Amino acid sequence: MHYDVFNGDADGILALLQLRLADPKDSTLITGVKRDISLLKQVDTQQASSVTVLDVSMEKNIDALEKLLERQIPVFYADHHRAPAIPQSSYLHAMINTSPDVCTGLLVNDHLKGKYYLWAIAAAFGDNLKASALRQAKLRGVSESLAANLEQLGIYINYNGYGRSIEDLHFHPAQLYKMLLNFENPEPLFTDKESIFYQLQQAYHQDMGRAESAQVLFNNDHCKVVCLEDAAWSRRVSGVFGNDLANQSPDKAHAVFTKNIDDSFTISVRAPLNNKQGADEICVQFPTGGGRAGAAGVNALPAAQLEEFIQVFSDYYK
Template structure:
């Protein structure tokens, strides 16, 4: 059995999309909302794996999946692993094919793009845009000879796929990430998605515009020259928009860090932190100081931050930047 394990955001979906367009195989899809990253451990808890199985893991932190990874490697299962998040100690095993790049200007889909020699390069550019690597996406679009209009189309599609991944539970999302991946797999080019009026692009476009309008009406709860914090309510629209809203805020004011706090059902907050675009480092390290936090240098998050910890979070961010 083949198992494809991937993050439910644009980078995870498009990473797998490129691999399976290049090498179609029947597989069991394992994914979830963007913050559901302990996916390898969940698989090992539910499934008895054998040496004939093959596992592909894309765009989830190896550090957060160490226990599950070691378990499957010790069982003799071959694992292909590509990611750009905190890796921790990479196991030494003949069964592990690891492609880890922690550079703040890359994403997993760009790692896959290199491995495939740019076979589905437009999809990789779309993923870069979706992961808020706007300058990188613009550079790649320019090198690919795309017009501004076409690069803006890829930027919008990437943003919409990424937007769909945010939510506390899959019921918050417009498409389960596995369903969205499967729907997109029939398109060799992202431009084919946009050309098809029945594709997920148009449903996501309308929903995104509605949710973003609600977010833009929110005033900041904290604002300094180093950090702006926006608090969103415990509503499905707020959980959906939190990440891409944080990206938009970062793009509007590149010299400041931004955090979007979305209230959880238990009174804690889900945090999306964006490092200043002029200093894309530290976000993962800051969030990792808190029990449920993690991420990468430019963008990170905390799954459950108590109200009492907000002051500590502000101090940590402003001390770093």
């Protein structure tokens, strides 16, 4: 039995989409909301014959990975998050690149020699790697209008991945992946007004309109912190809202706090787009924190540590 393990955001979904368009396989899909990253332990080591892992932190899944390798189960692993020392095993094919300008979709695009580059460009846009996406679009001769649609598609798919649980999402990431697998390239999605593209577009704009009233907790020349209420809509926009703020003020760092039912906070951090460093270094100082240099987060920050986090955040970028 083959397992495909992937992050439920645009990068994870569209990385897998490229691979399976190139190499179709009957597989068991393991995914979840974007912040559900301890996914590899869900693989049944008694049943698995091979495993593909995409856009899932190796650092957070190293124990499960080592168990698979010990059982001599071949693993293909592509990712761009913080990573420990990569295990040395003939059963592991690892493509790990933690550059802030790279995402898993682009790594898979290189692996496939650009066979499904439109999906890779959408993945990069979804991970808010706009400069990288535009470089790829220019390299491939993609028109401005198509690039604009790919940007929106990436944003909408990414938006769909955020939530406390699957119930917060409009589509289960595995369902969304299967729907997109019907398309060799995304262009038909833009002409069919009933497509998933337009369904997500409507939901996205409705939720983002609500986010405009977010409470500002801290703001100076270097960084800004905002807070959203405990609601399904706010959990859905927590990441894409941070991206939107970053794009509006590329010299500032941003943190979006979302209240949880237990009085803790889920946090999405975006480093300044003009200095994509430090988001992961800040977040790993707190329990349940992790991510990458340009974008990171904390799953459940206790309310008692709110001021401490803001202090660490503002001190880092001052």
